[in-house]
Amino acid sequence: xxxxxxxxxxxxxxxxxxxxxxxxxxxxxxxxxxxxxxxxxxxxxxxxxxxxxxxxxxxxxxxxxxxxxxxxxxxxxxxxxxxxxxxxxxxxxxxxxxxxxxxxxxxxxxxxxxxxxxxxxxxxxxxxxxxxxxxxxxxxxxxxxxxxxxxxxxxxxxxxxxxxxxxxxxxxxxxxxxxxxxxxxxxxxxxxxxxxxxxxxxxxxxxxxxxxxxxxxxxxxxxxxxxxxxxxxxxxxxxxxxxxxxxxxxxxxxxxxxxxxxxxxxxxxxxxxxxxxxxxxxxxxxxxxxxxxxxxxxxxxxxxxxxxxxxxxxxxxxxxxxxxxxxxxxxxxxxxxxxxxxxxxxxxxxxxxxxxxxxxxxxxxxxxxxxxxxxxxxxxxxxxxxxxxxxxxxxxx
Numbered sequence: 001x002x003x004x005x006x007x008x009x010x011x012x013x014x015x016x017x018x019x020x021x022x023x024x025x026x027x028x029x030x031x032x033x034x035x036x037x038x039x040x041x042x043x044x045x046x047x048x049x050x051x052x053x054x055x056x057x058x059x060x061x062x063x064x065x066x067x068x069x070x071x072x073x074x075x076x077x078x079x080x081x082x083x084x085x086x087x088x089x090x091x092x093x094x095x096x097x098x099x100x101x102x103x104x105x106x107x108x109x110x111x112x113x114x115x116x117x118x119x120x121x122x123x124x125x126x127x128x129x130x131x132x133x134x135x136x137x138x139x140x141x142x143x144x145x146x147x148x149x150x151x152x153x154x155x156x157x158x159x160x161x162x163x164x165x166x167x168x169x170x171x172x173x174x175x176x177x178x179x180x181x182x183x184x185x186x187x188x189x190x191x192x193x194x195x196x197x198x199x200x201x202x203x204x205x206x207x208x209x210x211x212x213x214x215x216x217x218x219x220x221x222x223x224x225x226x227x228x229x230x231x232x233x234x235x236x237x238x239x240x241x242x243x244x245x246x247x248x249x250x251x252x253x254x255x256x257x258x259x260x261x262x263x264x265x266x267x268x269x270x271x272x273x274x275x276x277x278x279x280x281x282x283x284x285x286x287x288x289x290x291x292x293x294x295x296x297x298x299x300x301x302x303x304x305x306x307x308x309x310x311x312x313x314x315x316x317x318x319x320x321x322x323x324x325x326x327x328x329x330x331x332x333x334x335x336x337x338x339x340x341x342x343x344x345x346x347x348x349x350x351x352x353x354x355x356x357x358x359x360x361x362x363x364x365x366x367x368x369x370x371x372x373x374x375x376x377x378x379x380x381x382x383x384x385x386x387x388x389x390x391x392x393x394x395x396x397x
Contacts, residue, residue, distance in 0.1 A: 005277065007215035007222035012276050013227055013294050013396050016269040017078025018085070019233040022109070022387040023264030023380065024241055028256045032249075036096055038120045040244045045129040047178030047240030049079060051188050052233040053136035058192050059229055060222075061204035067164050068209045069137045074099070075213050076226065078233045079133070081105075082212065084392050088158070091209060095168075098146075099319045100161040107149055107159050109387050122149045123159065132176050132244075134164065139172035141165070171183035178240060186321040186332070187235045193225035212397040228298035235301065235322070235330065238262070242328035256350055259338045260380045262331045267345030267381035268294055268390050273277060274350045281351030283368050285306045289350050290315065295331050296341070302332050313345065313366040314359075336362050341378065348375045 001009070021041070028037040055074045057063035062072045071089045074080045080087055084105040099108075110117045126148075134141035141164060147162040184190050197203045201219030215223060239262065246254035270289050274305045277287040277292070287308045290296065296304040303318035315321070322332040335342055340356040347354035349367045352374035357365045384390065 001192060001220075002225060003218070003220050004216055006220055006227065007218070008276050009273075009292060010215045010223060010226055010230065011082060011231040012269075012272055013082040014076070015084055015389055015392060016265065016290070016294055017230060017237065018081045018106075018260065019268055019384060019387055019389050020078070020234055020237055020241075020265050021386040022389070024192075024238075024257065024261035025270070026244070026383050026386070027260045033118065036248070038124050040241065040248070041125050042120075042128050043178045043244040044205070044237060044241040045079065046132040046176040047182045047243065048233070048236040049129065049133045050136040050176060050179040051182055052229070052236050053077065054135055055192050055229055057137075059195070059225060061206045063137070065138050065166075066094040067091055067141075067166060068094075068387050070134050070154055070164055071097065071099065071142060071209055072205055072246070073137065074133070075210075076230070077133070078230065078237065079129075081389075083394055083397075084389050088211070095166040096160065097164045097348060099164065100158040102158050103391065104159040104371075105387075105389055108291075108390075111149070111151075116176060118149045120313070130162070131173060132179070135173050135175070138166050139174070140167055142167070142170065178244070181243060181327060185236070185239055185327050186302060186325055187239060190232065190298070190307040190321065193228040193298065195219070195225045197270075198222040208257055214397070223246065227294075228300070231265060231294035231297035232301065234294055238331060239325065239328045246328055251329075254339060255334065258329050258331070258334050259341065261343040262295070262334055263345045263378055264380035264384035267343040267349045267378060268384045269293060269295070270346040270349035272390070279350060281353070281368075283311050283366070284314050286347045286350045286354060286366055286368070287313050290346060293346060295346075311368040313347070313368075314363070315366060316363040318362070340364050341380075344375075345381055349381070 025037050050059040056076050068091050086103040089099045144163050146161040195203050199219035199221035203222050204218050230285050242254045242258045273289050279288050287306050290306050296302045302322045303317040303320035307314040322330040344356040353369050353372045359365050
């Protein structure tokens, strides 16, 4: 792929990683209620974000332990996908800064549900999870709101405004218990992706903080490494989510909710990727989207094999790290042991005439039949598309 295509994929991966939450949470709110959903969300993000934040700092070479480091990490975090979550930053000095959201897509998703949902997200969830993210840079860092929703008046800008302070006299926050648990996963123990510094373009983010990171300026090697790390952010988030679910309601519920979550985000991400890459239907289009789908990246974690033969696409998962997770089920484990629905959601998002047949324990065949009636969108995908992020369009900044 060209650097322009790779940069486009980075933005898509960040947004699709954010939508993982939208794919999973509705399956908790119904049977268990808003409070249970809130508590799982807190543990989910506290478990994943400190781990992947440190990995990103290492990858792009900006781990200086200051406020600027906190902000740079947020710019390549699935919790804050660019433009959809329009973060703006101001650095005062190494220990002081501010950020605000000129527009918050997550707020746009929950405001129609009422103030109780807004308070749950913007107060109860963000307080502990923001500090967990900052803790990855310095355990003495604190994020404190200047103002935040519910918005009064209803059109108040910015949507929220926060200070970030690193005070050497503060008591260090402990590593979140959920993050400690997550360090035992195969995903967390993967080596950080590597970059060929001789490749043309930027190979790090060691320079000054930028208002909008222009990914097109990075080298192809850097972008490929960043894509692997952002895809891994999604796996860590899903594992942390299902760990929190499983500890509350058991492994059976975790597997059931996990299959629904995977199906929902698989289809929405596939549709966005097909549009971003200009992919049309047919077997080659399905194969191309499967090759780049973040659910099957990085290859050091998920050994996906795709082969096109006429109007059929052979898909297999080889023995790999993702198939040996023990803390919580990984998406590839759910695909292998729970049925091909996530794979079908991907294929049908690219070509609605696709169907999936099981060929072996870890192999399937996607069949394209132009005479077949278009498949109905799976309800899990429809539910995920509730988020305004599903149809969000990036602008060139």
